Amino acid sequence: xxxxxxxxxxxxxxxxxxxxxxxxxxxxxxxxxxxxxxxxxxxxxxxxxxxxxxxxxxxxxxxxxxxxxxxxxxxxxxxxxxxxxxxxxxxxxxxxxxxxxxxxxxxxxxxxxxxxxxxxxxxxxxxxxxxxxxxxxxxxxx
Amino acid sequence: xxxxxxxxxxxxxxxxxxxxxxxxxxxxxxxxxxxxxxxxxxxxxxxxxxxxxxxxxxxxxxxxxxxxxxxxxxxxxxxxxxxxxxxxxxxx
Numbered sequence: 001x002x003x004x005x006x007x008x009x010x011x012x013x014x015x016x017x018x019x020x021x022x023x024x025x026x027x028x029x030x031x032x033x034x035x036x037x038x039x040x041x042x043x044x045x046x047x048x049x050x051x052x053x054x055x056x057x058x059x060x061x062x063x064x065x066x067x068x069x070x071x072x073x074x075x076x077x078x079x080x081x082x083x084x085x086x087x088x089x090x091x092x093x094x095x096x097x098x099x100x101x102x103x104x105x106x107x108x109x110x111x112x113x114x115x116x117x118x119x120x121x122x123x124x125x126x127x128x129x130x131x132x133x134x135x136x137x138x139x140x141x142x
Numbered sequence: 143x144x145x146x147x148x149x150x151x152x153x154x155x156x157x158x159x160x161x162x163x164x165x166x167x168x169x170x171x172x173x174x175x176x177x178x179x180x181x182x183x184x185x186x187x188x189x190x191x192x193x194x195x196x197x198x199x200x201x202x203x204x205x206x207x208x209x210x211x212x213x214x215x216x217x218x219x220x221x222x223x224x225x226x227x228x229x230x231x232x233x234x
Binding site: 049117 | 199206228229233234
């Protein structure tokens with residue numbers, strides 16, 4: 001299991017290979033990408049220690065709920081160009097329903113609670129991307 | 143007593159981050175953040191409303207654990223604490 005916040009890109013192929021644990025019948029990869037929303041670049045910032053701890057809890061909970069065999073979560077920070085990877089989630093499970101559900105669970109929980117912020121940089125300056133979950137965000141699970 | 147205050151995202155742009163302070167014994171989390179934020183009106187107004195209360199969306203952590211803004215006035219900071227102040231998260 002690899003859970004990291006980092007500036008560098010990641011070799012998704014190597015993660016897929018590593019996810020094929022004994023009993024694997026499905027690997028699901030989520031790759032969140034910098035979209036061209038009339039921006040020049042995206043700047044990402046994290047409260048790193050808390051973000052990693054929170055993603056570790058999410059991975060553990062996803063594993064428990066969806067019988068996952070393997071989870072990797074790599075969230076990038078720093079300045080990223082259009083088309084670059086932002087967030088890579090690789091999960092494996094015995095069957096596709098668990099793999100899809102586990103992957104979906106992880107991305108939705110990250111959006112709720114992991115302290116990471118995105119700023120869209122434009123020709124005129126920049127704008128912070130508003131959080132989707134308001135005041136409830138950032139609440140550490142027990 | 144030494145306490146570190148970390149602002150993130152828009153709050154960081156307005157107020158800086160990794161601010162090491164030496165509050166008096168008995169200082170509340172709310173008073174600590176308010177005192178630092180007052181150095182920049184725009185930063186203060188981003189975090190506090192007209193009554194001096196934390197805005198509804200502001201998130202506080204003490205040593206990586208969430209503190210409800212409603213409890214910040216009675217939460218007393220201690221030596222070595224790390225306080226984080228940030229807007230709603232937007233990762234993924």
